[in-house]
Amino acid sequence: MKNKIDTGKISRNALCPCGSGKKYKRCCLNPPASTQPSNLQYAKKHKIRIKTPEQIEGIRRAGRLVMDTLELVAPHIRSGMTTDEINTMVHDFTIQHGAIPAPLNYRGFPKSVCVSINEVICHGIPGNRSFKDGDIVNVDVTSILNSYYADASKTFLVGNPGADALKIVNVCQQCLSEGMAVVKPGNTVGDIGYAIQSYAESQGCSVVREFVGHGVGIDFHEAPQIPHYGRSGSGVRLVPGMVFTIEPMINLGKKELVILDDGWTAVTKDGSLSAQFEQTLLVTETGVESLTSYSLKP
Ligand code: MF3
Ligand code: CO
Ligand code: CO
Secondary structure, three states: OOOOOOHHHOOOOOEOOOOOOOEHHHOOOOOOHHHOHHHHHHHHHOOOOOOOHHHHHHHHHHHHHHHHHHHHHHHHOOOOOEHHHHHHHHHHHHHHOOOEEOOOOHHHOOOOOEEEEOOEEEOOOOOOOEOOOOOEEEEEEEEEEOOEEEEEEEEEEOOOOOHHHHHHHHHHHHHHHHHHHOOOOOOEHHHHHHHHHHHHHHOOOEEOOOOOEEEOOOOOOEEEEEOOOOOOOOOOEOOOOOEEEEOOEEEOOOOOEEEOOOOOOEEEOOOOOEEEOEEEEEEOOOOEEEOOOOOOOO
């Protein structure tokens, strides 16, 4: 028993006997759940990476660039602007900041950002389509900075939106908020989907099934998948250090979609409006921290 550290007599504020140089209470007295072997094993079984503090800082930096990019384009989502002009702005800004636009050449995607108007659910390819008064426009930015990925999107309103546009954008924003509210250790991926689906359907809207949130950070798309529908208590348990997106795609009409001949553009089958909001989220010891934080108004 010679080497066993007797923790009984150490004061909480004393230096930790492990030699870390930190206070005992900030170190071995309360080891972070993200370093507990049982949690690391659980994540590994599900092929989920628990991010280290260094990796989290890298993703946070990439996240700041993504948010700066969304702020840069926001005032340009105006009537007459084309989706290609948004692409050029995102591309140039990303490169100027020493980063890489992740969509470019990703599985053959030809542009640097996804821009999805009205009935386009996601993966809109920038081109010569221009914005019209009353449109809703999702801009989805993913940047790779120092090898770390962050992914976020917002749906903007062009000019004077009608009642339908306002409704789907507000419902979708609230869906992301409802999903984030249940992100904490011990809750499950199913709790997130349930929270989002319940709210969307209570408002008479529908949840797209074919695209889901995803682990992110070291790669563009990692485990786990985060469906925006589901049963509470089902699926993988959330563990501190997990980083994933929640990115609900919510339709004003029915949930079904069609993929256009370009192989990417997903549109609502019934032609109804579709909105999306996405943030990159860290599961903390007590809840959630957004690494691409923007306000989701009530
Ligand atoms: N940013 C999208 C997501 O949220 C993925 C776009 S893939 C692309 O997961 F190739 F279309 F860019
Ligand atoms: Co994403
Ligand atoms: Co995205």
